[in-house]
Amino acid sequence: MAVPQVDAGTIPLSPPTGAERRRSPRAVVGIPFEFRSTLRFPQGERGSGRIADVGTSGARIRVDRALTPGEWIHIGWSPSIREIDAMPAELRPKQTLRARVTREVAVRADQAAGLEYTFAVEFPVSWRQRVLALFDLAVPWIGVAMILAAVSNVVWLRGNNLYYFWYHPIVNLYGILISGYIISRIALACVYRPPRDAGICPPITVALSCKNEEASIGRTIDCIFATDYPRERMQVIAVDDGSTDGTWAEMLAARAQHPTLELIRFDANRGKRHGMAAAARRATGDVVVYVDSDSFVRPDAFRRIVQGFADPEVGAVCGHGTVENAGENFLTKMQEVRYYVAFRIVKAAESLFSTVTCCSGCLAAYRRSTLMSILDVWLAQSFLGRKATFGDDRSLTNFMLRRWRVIYDSSAICSTIVPSTMRQFFRQQLRWKKSWIRESLLASLFMWKRHPLAAFYFYLGVVFPLVSPAVVFVALVLPLLGLGTFSYLYIYGTTLMALLYGLVYLVRHKTRLWIYGLAFSIFYMLILVWQTYYALATVRRNHWGTR
């Protein structure tokens, strides 16, 4: 990929503070460089770019791939004599530099200019930054060591379960299976690789259906049009599902900016499923990509997500979702780790057997021909005499799973806004649990036909959430009532498992958010676990919840 030409004069930096300016006068340069990210462990992704401007404490870089704020990169350059003269004196003798990405800058302006990604980076000039740089190098290894220790401990505990199996067969079977389930998923996720780039670029239709999303719909559409997918091969359809706020106006404004945007408007709310179906009926692309109205796709997301369809047996591809508002509060931080686990571990492991059980609505692609064949049935789906009005993504995935391979592509990334209040969160979780119950029952009728490991994971994945509230009740609640012995071992085992998830997140992301994975596990064990039975009891109620 060609390195974009520097046009520093038209691209504003994100505003540096006055102190930064005084400390580091910027020199406008255009030095090409190669870089290696330390984010991915153990081998970081490589890329190339140009230094737009540089000071003694930092620089603005343009690179050919997305970086994550907080990650460290190794920059290697070979500047010419003219370029050296333009550089600050402190940097001239250095052949390599370590730099930390601080923020992404001016996305829309850069994209509009047909450029790649632009980031601000800082150099480790202070002792604190140097220590941080060293720590950054050590963190993944520390994480790996901790993972190995945790896994060893789990294996030892489960060895005891096996050794003393017949003393308490049900308890021990539960312990062995749930640990095996979690650890093997992590192991499988380690060997997962996204679909290889087959170089295909089929016509696609990007569809989004929303109701009352005026705050985010404009940015969502902007991001879709900011992708690197060829415009002539990309149809974009937005459906307003009877919004009562300014969503339609936002859509119209977006169409003014992106004339090829096609709009559909329902006079009254009919449900997301109908919006998705309406878009599918109008779609002309071979692949229909659904994007949630509060999700923001990366520029290469569509180019990546279609690669999975090179396999003619693939019916759907699930993209990778991250949390857009991860830093907002405690709840969103917990969800950030949970999303990572749900996508990069659970779906990645399922993808090895082409049996991803839920293509999340934030970013999922379907082969249009297969989608159209089941569209009417899907639209008319009912459960226990009630029309199915939520869990559309899981439901559609289920229909696909019957006859097609469904995979996950971790390189097709979007970020999505997650609930930031407990009320919203609980309602969303309740909705998801209900759809999980419904679709799990339906999928259990045919999942045994798939790969044995996939079937094993699926059925265990159905049983465990149903059993775990009872286990928590027996292990923790009954002892508090004076019945039985309080199971510290259960708490320890659960914490260990949560720690494993958190550590995997730490190794991959190297942020402090990993600890929220542990917090989420405790939150789940104490609070969220009980929702399962409530969802079971109210599974026929169709209330959406977060709208």
Next chain:
Amino acid sequence: MSASEHLKSRTFARDRRMWIATFAFGAIVWAGTSAWLNRHVGLVARDPAGPGDDGRFVTLAYDRIVAMPDGRNLDRLKLRDQLRALSAAGWQPVTLDELRRAYAGTGRLPRKPLLLTFDEGYLSTYEAADPVLRELRWAAVMFLRTDRQEDRDVSFLFWDRLRRMALSGLWEIASSDPAEARGTPSSMVLPPVPPGAALIARRLDRPAALAWAPRGIEPLLALGAAADAGSLVRKGDPAPWLGFLDDPVGANDLSSSPLRVARLRVDPRWSTKELLHRVDVAVADPAAAGDGTWVPGQGADLDGSAIRLSGRPRADIWIPSARWVDDWRLDATVHVSNGEFWIVQPAGLPGREWRFGGASGFLYVQDRSDGRPPDVLAKSEARGAPGSTHALSIIKRGEGVAVRWDDRPVAAAPVMLPGRWRGRVGLVAYGGREPASLTVEHLRFVPYPYRVQVVSASPDTAEVASLTASADDIAALSPPWARVEGSAVREARFDRDLFRMLSRRYAWDILPTVAVSGSSEASGPSAAWIRDLPARVERERWAGVRIDLRSVPGGAAAAWNAAARQLGDALRRAHRRLVVVPS
């Protein structure tokens, strides 16, 4: 493709292949694991018993065995050393089933038989001992307290491993559960299976080993039976199960009660050499030279020719070989520093023993039973200041015991014991709340000849006087009683009242003489009469019978010797004596 066809689920070829592979792999793993875990290990080849072997066997009781040394329990390597040493010394493993058959007379034990038992059913014991047993192919019995299994205590074996152990062919699983209900001696009926056996059989889905070893109490006492163990088993029937009790020696033979099989509890501190020594001396006859081997119990210290007993509340030391002789003599120099001292010989009855000893003041010969005040058979004032040294001599012959203290008899005549006592002899120091302290020197234990004095049918005063002059040495009187000649038997009268009186007064056994003559073996009436002889002896309460074959010509001697052997076996089983005067 129609919409309905799109809704039909399908499977992929790769997934189908994986299912087949998974089933095949699972079946192989399951079958392999199951076969490996439940593999049968045959017993090591054993040498059969020779004609000289008399069925003596030793039973060892092990407590917890651990994998690595922990300073408290026996570890796996030490156990292996011990078993290897026992094997090298010629000891051979036997099973409970073989023992039961041997007791019933339907099977024979191998040469130098040894029964291994492990108590409590610790999981660690199995983990440590099982590989050793498999390596050496030795059999063992695991005694369980089944409540541990029922409570699923992870320190103890659970039924899955016990089933595997039973399938190995090396382990027999038996119970040491407490008795379910206590009976009374009069109403006591021996249960057909020991406590816990039914549960074990149900859980293991196979017959449980018919053995019982309640901890800390004799099986019959646990059942509430203080009566003679033999009376609980009908004559001629094999014991329904074997009962085990702890014993400082652990030696047994087939004439002892199968409900009171003695087990030597192996102390983890013992060296292999010490264990081997104890096992060897347990079955050894006492040496005629008097250097009988003593086995220390608790608080004993052997220092050259001196034995020091010291401990609180008691200390003891034992002569295992006393188990194999009815008549013996013990000489010693005794120095009691503190507490009581006793010479003890347990009976073949639960919790019962006779003993001689006492503290400063008085000396006693007592018949003692657990839970009851002792019966004083003889009492004597002890002379000498506390802490002084005394000469002790005890002669036990027949049913009587003659004790001399500082060369003076403790009783005017030998004391008659209320039963036929045979068993290990022990020296016990008892201090109560204070530590006991006793020193014994010049200790000598030798077999004593069983002297049968032939007397007339109705002894006169002079003859009785001559007998009483050597009352200590004479073990039995043998008046003429019957004459067997060919098929004819002729019984003669003798003064039974006088002999009964003499027997009680001087603790002499009565062994009427049966004189055999003629050139033919017993036949017809005489054969029947001889077959009935043990029962007749029992009815008459004689100690046995004396057979005089001196008048049997050489040609018939072999047949009469064989008949005498048979008669001897029968009488021995009834704890009676047969004295044969050879042709």
